[in-house]
Amino acid sequence: MKEEEVLNDFRLFVIYTWEYLGLPKPTRMQLYIADYLQEQHSRMVLQALRGIGKGQPLSCKVLAKEGWTTIGELKEGQEIYGANGKLQTVEQLHPVSELDCYEFEFSDGRKTRCDIDHLWKVYHQSKWQVLTTKQILDKGITYSRSITNKNTTGIEAKFKIPLVEPIDFEEKVLPLDPYVLGYLIGDGSLTRGISFTIDNKDKEEVKQYFTNAGMSLGKERSDTRRPNVWQVGVLGINHTIKALGLNVTSEYKRIPKEYFTASIKDRVALLQGLLDSDGYCNKSFEFVSKSKGLSEDVADLARSLGAIARISKHQHGWRVYIQSNINLCRLERKASKFQASGKHKLALVKVTSLGTMSRRCITVSNNDSLYITDDYIVTHNTWITAAYVCWRLLRNPNEKVLIISQSGTHAENIAVFIKRLIRGMEILQHLQARQDQRDTTVSFDVNGCMDTVQPSVKALGITSQLQGNRATLIISDDVEGQQNSATEQMRMKLKQATAEYEAILQTDGDSQILILGTPQSAESIYKGFREDGYYTRIFPARYPDDASVYDGCLAPYIVEDMNRDSNIIGQPIDSRFTDEDLLRREARYGKSGFKLQFMLDTRLSDSERYPLKCYDLIVTDLDKHQAHTQISYSSAPQDKINVLSNIGFNGDGFYRPSTLGGELLKYEGVYMGIDPSGRGSDEMGYAIVAHLHGKLFLLEQEGLQGGYVTDNLIRIAMKAQEYKVNKIWIEDNFGDGMFSSLLKPVVNSIYPCGMEDVKQSKQKELRVIDTLEPVMNQHRLIIDKGLVERDIRKAMTDGKISYSLFYQLTHITKDRGSLVHDDNIDVLALVVGQWMRILVQNPETVYDRYKAKQIEDDINLFLKRNSAHKTSLKSKIFSGKW
Numbered sequence: 109m110k111e112e113e114v115l116n117d118f119r120l121f122v123i124y125t126w127e128y129l130g131l132p133k134p135t136r137m138q139l140y141i142a143d144y145l146q147e148q149h150s151r152m153v154l155q156a157l158r159g160i161g162k163g164q165p166l167s168c169k170v171l172a173k174e175g176w177t178t179i180g181e182l183k184e185g186q187e188i189y190g191a192n193g194k195l196q197t198v199e200q201l202h203p204v205s206e207l208d209c210y211e212f213e214f215s216d217g218r219k220t221r222c223d224i225d226h227l228w229k230v231y232h233q234s235k236w237q238v239l240t241t242k243q244i245l246d247k248g249i250t251y252s253r254s255i256t257n258k259n260t261t262g263i264e265a266k267f268k269i270p271l272v273e274p275i276d277f278e279e280k281v282l283p284l285d286p287y288v289l290g291y292l293i294g295d296g297s298l299t300r301g302i303s304f305t306i307d308n309k310d311k312e313e314v315k316q317y318f319t320n321a322g323m324s325l326g327k328e329r330s331d332t333r334r335p336n337v338w339q340v341g342v343l344g345i346n347h348t349i350k351a352l353g354l355n356v357t358s359e360y361k362r363i364p365k366e367y368f369t370a371s372i373k374d375r376v377a378l379l380q381g382l383l384d385s386d387g388y389c390n391k392s393f394e395f396v397s398k399s400k401g402l403s404e405d406v407a408d409l410a411r412s413l414g415a416i417a418r419i420s421k422h423q424h425g426w427r428v429y430i431q432s433n434i435n436l437c438r439l440e441r442k443a444s445k446f447q448a449s450g451k452h453k454l455a456l457v458k459v460t461s462l463g464t465m466s467r468r469c470i471t472v473s474n475n476d477s478l479y480i481t482d483d484y485i486v487t488h489n490t491w492i493t494a495a496y497v498c499w500r501l502l503r504n505p506n507e508k509v510l511i512i513s514q515s516g517t518h519a520e521n522i523a524v525f526i527k528r529l530i531r532g533m534e535i536l537q538h539l540q541a542r543q544d545q546r547d548t549t550v551s552f553d554v555n556g557c558m559d560t561v562q563p564s565v566k567a568l569g570i571t572s573q574l575q576g577n578r579a580t581l582i583i584s585d586d587v588e589g590q591q592n593s594a595t596e597q598m599r600m601k602l603k604q605a606t607a608e609y610e611a612i613l614q615t616d617g618d619s620q621i622l623i624l625g626t627p628q629s630a631e632s633i634y635k636g637f638r639e640d641g642y643y644t645r646i647f648p649a650r651y652p653d654d655a656s657v658y659d660g661c662l663a664p665y666i667v668e669d670m671n672r673d674s675n676i677i678g679q680p681i682d683s684r685f686t687d688e689d690l691l692r693r694e695a696r697y698g699k700s701g702f703k704l705q706f707m708l709d710t711r712l713s714d715s716e717r718y719p720l721k722c723y724d725l726i727v728t729d730l731d732k733h734q735a736h737t738q739i740s741y742s743s744a745p746q747d748k749i750n751v752l753s754n755i756g757f758n759g760d761g762f763y764r765p766s767t768l769g770g771e772l773l774k775y776e777g778v779y780m781g782i783d784p785s786g787r788g789s790d791e792m793g794y795a796i797v798a799h800l801h802g803k804l805f806l807l808e809q810e811g812l813q814g815g816y817v818t819d820n821l822i823r824i825a826m827k828a829q830e831y832k833v834n835k836i837w838i839e840d841n842f843g844d845g846m847f848s849s850l851l852k853p854v855v856n857s858i859y860p861c862g863m864e865d866v867k868q869s870k871q872k873e874l875r876v877i878d879t880l881e882p883v884m885n886q887h888r889l890i891i892d893k894g895l896v897e898r899d900i901r902k903a904m905t906d907g908k909i910s911y912s913l914f915y916q917l918t919h920i921t922k923d924r925g926s927l928v929h930d931d932n933i934d935v936l937a938l939v940v941g942q943w944m945r946i947l948v949q950n951p952e953t954v955y956d957r958y959k960a961k962q963i964e965d966d967i968n969l970f971l972k973r974n975s976a977h978k979t980s981l982k983s984k985i986f987s988g989k990w
Contacts, residue, residue, distance in 0.1 A: 114499075115502060115503060118496065118499050119142045121142075121495060121502075122139065124533075125498075125529065125533070136683065137647055140663060141156065145496050149643040151620075151621050152620065152621070153637045155627065155646045155647065163223035164223065165179065165223075165467050166466050166468060170480065171479075171480040172188045173187040173189075182198050186198045189272075192478075193372075197472065204467070206464050207223040207464065209462045209465040210222060210460060210462060214454045214455060215265065216407075216417055216418035218483035220483065222241055224241045225240055227240055228241070228267075229270060231267070244459070245459060247266065249265065250263050250266060251264045252264075265455035267456040268453035268454060271416065272412075274372045274412070274414050277369045278371070279370075279371040283352060283366070287378065288321050290377070290382040290384075291304055291317075291318075291381035292349075292381075292385075293381075293385075293402065294381060295386050296385070297339075298356065301326075301341060303339050304385065305331075305340075308337070308338060309336070313440065314384070315340065318342065323342055324344055326343045358399060361399045361402045362405055367409075368409065375412065378409065379406070380437055382406060384438055388442070389442040389443070392429065393430040393432065393436050396426070397428075399426070403419050403426035403427070415452070416452050417431075431452050433448040472521075496583070497509050497583065498526060501530075501554050505557045505564070508563070508580045508581070509566070509579060509580070510579035510581070510582050511567045511585065512568050512570055512584050513567075514586055517569075520550050522585060539555050541554060542555055549567075550567045570584075570602065574608040574612060579613060583624065584622065584623045584624065584625070585625065587602065587633075588625055588632060590629075594629075594753075594909050594915075595754050596754040596758050599629060599633065606637075609621050623637055630757060631757060631758050632710050646662050647708070648707045649681060649682070649685060650690060650706075650707065651666065651670055651677045651681055652707060699923040699924070700926045701928055718757065718921060719877055719881050720877065720884060721918065722754070724884035724885055724889075725891050726887060727763065727890075727893050728768060728890065728893055732831055733774055735798070736769055737773055739767065741765065742763050742764065743763055748762070752896055752897065752900065753904070755900055755903065756915075762891075775798035776799050777798065777799045777834050777835075777943075778832055778833045779796070779834065779943060780824075780831075780835070780836045781936070782837070782851075783935040784816065785931050791911060792812040792813075792816075793934065794935060795936045796808040797936075803890060804883065804889050804890065804940060805890045808827060809936060811911055821851050822854060825855045825858040829858055836861060836862065837865075838865050838866065840865035845865055848863060848865055851863070866938060873924060873927075880917075880937050880940060899912050900914065911932070916933035
């Protein structure tokens with residue numbers, strides 16, 4: 109490919125870049141996106157579905173700075189180790205969802221789990237490529253080969269993954285010299301006096317290593333059975349050995365945990381001690397031990413140094429076979445046999461389906477996008493935008509590019525990737541910054557640019573100080589995320605921040621604002637850019653059945669395809685996805701979530717589609733056992749509770765009552781509803797609703813993870829006791845009373861009360877809306893303010909917005925499967941529905957009857973106390989002469 113061709117055609121430049129990166133060929137959609145970018149409209153929005161995920165089950169391990177953690181426990185901004193052995197930042201945690209997952213097993217016995225969309229960097233067909241789990245499965249993981257001395261099975265692995273570079277843990281003070289410790293663990297007596305066994309030919313060399321480490325050596329005794337073997341004592345370390353838990357016999361020996369996170373040189377020294385004492389070297393290494401645990405520790409330590417380590421049963425215990433590019437022996441006679449090959453890769457040998465699991469994608473900051481998962485396995489994560497910046501700089505080194513993203517680390521990540529392309533691609537290498545130019549991670553110049561205040565490339569987060577910057581090209585890459593657009597206030601703040609783009613952009617003829625992203629909210633800021641006149645192109649996942657919903661912004665080639673063949677409607681547009689993939693996502697995201705994030709349809713704030721609004725509720729502080737008889741609805745601006753974030757659509761919100769008074773009376777009844785879900789990522793939802801004078805009071809609501817575990821059953825029973833529940837209603841569509849049989853003995857032992865199963869047959873979404881809409885429209889549902897605060901705070905803190913009751917309430921539609929999670933709204937509708945079967949009276953009528961009855965009771969009580977004058981008093985009272 110000639111330089112002048114890629115200089116003038118961005119589509120060709122993308123193909124050229126993909127080849128350099130070892131990526132699969134660009135898809136048709138990606139090439140059309142390149143074409144639209146080349147048009148260089150001054151104000152442009154490109155909306156496309158996010159790239160394929162890099163998801164792993166929540167329990168998969170990740171190596172963090174603090175030690176091993178899990179995908180589910182990771183936090184944004186946390187530092188984890190990359191394939192280069194260095195720390196990098198977790199840039200973004202994507203929402204938890206369910207997807208088909210698989211276990212990958214590699215040639216040395218390591219295993220990890222991932223979802224079907226996970227990206228792997230693999231060596232395949234003599235080159236490095238990036239493939240999804242599905243692509244790997246489709247290709248098959250083995251070849252059939254002729255049986256040879258080296259390949260006795262006739263089967264060869266198709267895919268290999270890179271080995272991790274030695275993990276560069278910080279240096280720290282260790283209780284005992286690592287070589288000494290390794291030698292003693294490998295061939296030492298540690299239960300009484302401390303000593304080690306040594307062959308005569310190695311004795312002086314090993315003794316020198318011990319004395320160099322500051323050890324005091326004691327008596328030497330020859331072995332009467334083996335004349336060339338000596339027993340050498342070590343003085344003054346008994347207490348240290350005991351403190352490390354090593355005063356055990358050989359079958360119970362382990363490596364102390366603090367040594368696993370020692371520096372590279374100390375971990376190498378530890379392995380050298382182990383292999384010098386109880387190992388072999390013949391190009392590669394072998395270690396033999398009676399302790400299976402010690403063998404596993406040796407393998408783990410070797411893997412942390414980028415080695416392949418395989419464990420097998422041995423006649424004397426367990427053997428660890430190690431292939432390493434680091435010499436793991438120190439004794440001259442062993443170390444001299446070592447040969448570093450530099451060709452070690454980890455072969456994929458087995459894939460097992462695990463079914464559907466809760467999983468999460470993460471974005472990391474290293475420019476190679478790799479991070480370390482279970483057993484030091486290298487796994488992949490990638491993104492796109494940098495190629496366009498490089499192409500613009502190649503054409504004009506005086507471009508001033510400002511990259512803005514949701515987080516500063518993501519924008520920095522793109523900048524680092526741009527530097528990687530400039531450094532690695534021959535066509536771009538002349539752009540590398542000179543020594544006298546700016547060259548930091550987040551701000552750098554390119555060779556050939558004019559000296560100005562503004563660098564060639566600068567990376568910022570959307571919450572940074574944007575004022576004062578200047579740019580000829582602003583790239584706004586995924587500034588809208590689920591977390592920063594969850595509430596109306598957040599969306600307003602985001603819109604105000606993006607309004608700064610116009611002030612930053614220079615007025616040069618080729619200046620451009622380029623907006624890239626996927627809408628995360630029905631009131632997405634991308635929709636606002638379109639309304640402001642930005643040239644917009646939209647690339648949904650499927651050919652839509654109604655192109656008009658995109659207001660003429662659907663990518664023209666998609667419209668042409670549909671005009672040419674109407675039968676393709678509903679089929680996938682991009683080759684990255686099959687129909688099966690998209691059906692699975694639709695089931696996981698729900699109808700509304702799929703339309704938003706995959707079909708990019710933001711026409712979702714229509715009140716007819718979303719009939720339940722928070723402003724129809726009454727929110728106030730509620731007592732557990734009594735309520736005011738006078739509670740009046742208000743939607744006046746002064747009664748809006750601004751401290752409660754609006755998690756619904758723009759214009760919605762929570763309102764306090766205009767009147768809160770009258771008498772305080774005990775509730776006439778209290779019901780608890782339970783939706784006994786909780787398997788996988790679902791929650792077991794419960795709600796407690798009281799009744800007084802035709803009004804319903806939501807006192808408590810919660811979603812519990814973990815399903816039918818005893819702790820959850822006890823918590824439910826305790827809540828029933830706390831609120832003096834009269835009856836528990838349990839949704840029982842699938843269990844045939846199983847949950848009730850589990851809960852009943854727990855409830856009976858803590859707080860006996862009525863319990864009944866409820867069978868539901870109507871479509872869930874219709875049932876929820878038909879139950880709650882009339883109650884809310886009549887303003888008969890009153891919510892405890894503290895409950896609202898807890899629900900929204902938990903959703904925002906945990907990042908699980910879709911689990912929020914009020915998110916579910918405001919985002920449910922009549923479409924089947926409209927929500928990916930609906931446990932909390934479903935259980936609220938369940939218990940409200942049970943009350944409404946018996947509460948058909950108007951609340952005002954009920955209150956009037958209550959007052960009339962109260963007056964009559966007072967009169968009768970007075971008459972009873974004055975029975976001697978009953979006839980005359982009664983006639984006076986009811987005649988009005990009293």
